[in-house]
Amino acid sequence: MSIRTRFTIWRPLATAATAALLATFLTPAAAQAAPRESQPVYSYENAVREAVWVDTGLDGDSDGKTDRVAVDIVRPREPAQQGRKVPVIMDASPYYSCCGRGNESQLKTYDANGNVVQMPLFYDNYFVPRGYAFVGVDLAGTNRSDGCVDVGGRSDIQSAKAVVDWLNGRATAYTTRSGTTRSKATWTNGKTGMIGKSWDGTIANGVAATGVKGLKTIVPISAISTWYDYYFSKGAPLYDSGPDWLSDYVDSPDARAKCAAVQQKLVDQAPRTGDWTPLWTERDYVKDASKVKASVFLIHGMQDLNVRMQHVGPWWDALARNGVERKVWLSQTGHVDPFDFRRATWVDTLHRWFDHELLGYDNGIDREPMADIERHPDQWVTSKSWPPRGTATTTLRPAEGTQEGVGTLGLAKGTGTETFTDNPALSETDWAAQIDTSTPDKAGFATGPLTKDLRLSGSSKVTVTATPTTSTAHLSAVLVDLGPDTIRDYGASGEGISTLTDRTCWGVSTTGDSACFKETQAKTAAVDYTVVSRGWADLGNHANPGKGVPLTPGKAYTITLDLGATDHVVPAGHRLALIVAGTDKDLIDPPSTTPTLKIDLSRTSARVPLVGGASAFAYATEGAATAVPEATPLEGVTAPRTVQRVPGGAE
Incomplete structure (x- = not known):
């Protein structure tokens, strides 16, 4: 096994005496200059x-x-x-x-x-x-x-x-x-x-x-x-x-x-x-x-x-x-x-x-x-800051499509309904792969191909109004970038890395504690879509996020799902999609029943943190909406304040 050492110049470990000797060769200005980097001058072996x-x-x-x-x-x-x-x-x-x-x-x-x-x-x-x-x-x-x-x-x-x-x-x-x-x-x-x-x-x-x-x-x-x-x-x-x-x-x-x-x-x-x-x-x-x-x-x-x-x-x-x-x-x-x-x-x-x-x-x-x-x-x-200044929550609304398959996603208020049946055997990647095909297990909505890059930066929320057929129901909401890309293969063993055999060294080794570790490299995958963010909820928690209750079949309920923070650019030529479905296989557990849910699109929306807000979305979709709503302050992850330390100072 070949061993490669990270440090091409490793200074001899110095004692107090050698450190003092070194100081005598420095100019007074250099000796008194404030240090900018700690140096490996102490013995690790000792x-x-x-x-x-x-x-x-x-x-x-x-x-x-x-x-x-x-x-x-x-x-x-x-x-x-x-x-x-x-x-x-x-x-x-x-x-x-x-x-x-x-x-x-x-x-x-x-x-x-x-x-x-x-x-x-x-x-x-x-x-x-x-x-x-x-x-x-x-x-x-x-x-x-x-x-x-x-x-x-x-x-x-x-x-x-x-x-x-x-x-x-x-x-x-x-x-x-x-x-x-x-x-x-x-x-x-x-x-x-x-x-x-x-x-x-x-x-x-x-x-x-x-x-x-x-x-x-x-x-x-x-x-x-x-x-x-x-x-x-x-x-x-x-x-x-x-x-x-x-x-x-x-x-x-x-x-x-x-x-x-x-x-x-x-x-x-x-x-x-x-x-x-x-x-x-x-x-x-x-x-x-x-x-x-x-x-x-x-x-x-x-x-x-x-x-x-x-x-x-x-x-x-x-x-x-x-x-x-x-x-x-x-x-x-x-x-x-x-x-x-x-x-x-x-x-x-x-x-x-x-x-x-x-x-x-x-x-x-x-x-x-x-x-x-x-x-x-x-x-x-x-x-410079995160999320970048100019990021604002933009409300995107799903609507029925004009053709079989995917619905639309835009700024105008949605109309119509979509229906799906929970299928615990399917996951977010299964849904995304079939986004342009009508399937009974999901409701999908997408923009047209973007003409400009669109950057999401922060946390999203998806509000869904759904009518279940049973007393229990789980919901998933997923934002997807539809378009080819090469990404880290986070779903494979290693979660985006491959471990190699060569080692690099980061510090001093002893007989019982080596500072040399196996190198890694990115494990990549070519994909046709990228899941950008996802979130989940039990519809029974519609009235109280911390307390679930049985549902009344045939009654409409509204709940908001919190999606994870992200920072992702949907490039020009790609589409941004929203998928609403039931159990997300391997990410949440299924409910005790198998519900069919009807989604009221007029009362369903996604609040997405976009750099440039609604105007950026309208620009990237060539002004598809008839009007651009005023951007609301970013929710979830907010644009940071001026950084200042507070006085006085989580496998």
């Missing part, structure tokens, strides 16, 4: 590796003792010897022993003294030589921690928050799991940045929403912002299991023996009806966005069908309303880490972000465009 157990103040496993969470630390030895303190990069995860982290599913490994040998991912290898400590936290109930996993609840969040408190001198830690010898974090200045993908990034969101002091930035990758939206969409179940399954999946053997009561609570308070309960309120971080003091660098795949884009819009919008400093990357991938779809740029950008946020270096990253968006595989564009 780094301090230690473990502490932080008291969370909770007794989740009801054993009469407060739970302690295990914290594995890798930090440079030299700064403490020089009397200097370092900032912390932290990944709090339930996956360090059960499932692994990253594309290669790495686990923590330990030496005979119980100190970490391999820390998953590249963060410690890369950042410890640059003057950061890396901290890997086992969530309560996992690996070497006490307590119980409660899937995004108080125990999960307190597991990580308590560590931030300890790093800032506000909590107690011990040198062993059950001992009495205390350990103080005298080596850190308390400035902490949290990072992680999926559940790990979700914990970062949740801790930031507590407003804990000392947390300066978070980097949530493919992360949840409210757990209800992970399991349900307005009552429509997204998975055939609840949080109790996920908790059991990551529980340590100790937790499985002690946490039956917590498991039962996760069953009882997360009913499969999709009703909103206090359990979901506790796990809704969006409602507490006003407490966020940390900056946020958010990364998400626009085709992530695990943690779906519904988690991006409300969270981003709430952060914007509260003036939180933020940055975003939106890829064409599914549930994939940026290390595996844009590696070199990602490491460089993350390095500069942490240098700016944790070391205070003026490297200009805060003055760069807010958003990076993958427009085609490995082809990225930037946006």
Whole structure:
């Protein structure tokens, strides 16, 4: 296997003496100039590796003792010897022993003294030589921690928050799991940045929403912002299991023996009806966005069908309303880490972000465009703000077509009806492939071929008025770009990437912890259509998004579906389509009956965030509407305010 090294120039690791010698060769101006980038001047091989157990103040496993969470630390030895303190990069995860982290599913490994040998991912290898400590936290109930996993609840969040408190001198830690010898974090200045993908990034969101002091930035990758939206969409179940399954999946053997009561609570308070309960309120971080003091660098795949884009819009919008400093990357991938779809740029950008946020270096990253968006595989564009200014919600209305097959989609009010029967064997891609053919399982509507590019940027809402034939019904709404393209194959294994055999190295390796990882490349597919955004609902939740009721057959109901945020350009020559149907196979579960639904098109519409608003739509469709309605303020994801940091500072 060939090994390729990323760094063509790797500076010798310097001791304090060599650093001082280097300074003597600098001019006075150069020696005093403010640094713009941290350098790998500390020894990784000689780094301090230690473990502490932080008291969370909770007794989740009801054993009469407060739970302690295990914290594995890798930090440079030299700064403490020089009397200097370092900032912390932290990944709090339930996956360090059960499932692994990253594309290669790495686990923590330990030496005979119980100190970490391999820390998953590249963060410690890369950042410890640059003057950061890396901290890997086992969530309560996992690996070497006490307590119980409660899937995004108080125990999960307190597991990580308590560590931030300890790093800032506000909590107690011990040198062993059950001992009495205390350990103080005298080596850190308390400035902490949290990072992680999926559940790990979700914990970062949740801790930031507590407003804990000392947390300066978070980097949530493919992360949840409210757990209800992970399991349900307005009552429509997204998975055939609840949080109790996920908790059991990551529980340590100790937790499985002690946490039956917590498991039962996760069953009882997360009913499969999709009703909103206090359990979901506790796990809704969006409602507490006003407490966020940390900056946020958010990364998400626009085709992530695990943690779906519904988690991006409300969270981003709430952060914007509260003036939180933020940055975003939106890829064409599914549930994939940026290390595996844009590696070199990602490491460089993350390095500069942490240098700016944790070391205070003026490297200009805060003055760069807010958003990076993958427009085609490995082809990225930037946006000064996101969504871009000039974006406005435009109401598009479906209407019956003049010929068999697809209806029309435009600015004029729709007329007529469409009828379809739920078919749980079909999915959004099946519907899109048959958009121009009348089929009994969907209602489809499309513009004519566009004469100009049309950009969607933000979150859409689709309001549907439907009359069911049965007492239960689920709805799906899908926006589709109809036209040929080459996209990342997010539906295949790898969710848009292929893993290669060659490795590249990102930091310093030791015998037990390699900094070299398998390279990847884009896995692409040629398509005739691209699903841009989708959303779902249980029609029984028409009156209350958090409470479902039986339907009366033959009665019309109106409900609004929240579609995931996106940023997509429908190019000239393509068509924009709206599909309304029932069960979206593999994305929501079917209802208990098989309803036929009649859609009232005069009371059905899509509110779509278009750059340029209704005028841009009319221009792209050659003024097909007789009049251009006034654009309404953008809903869902809004145009951001001027960026300012709040005073004082979530597989």
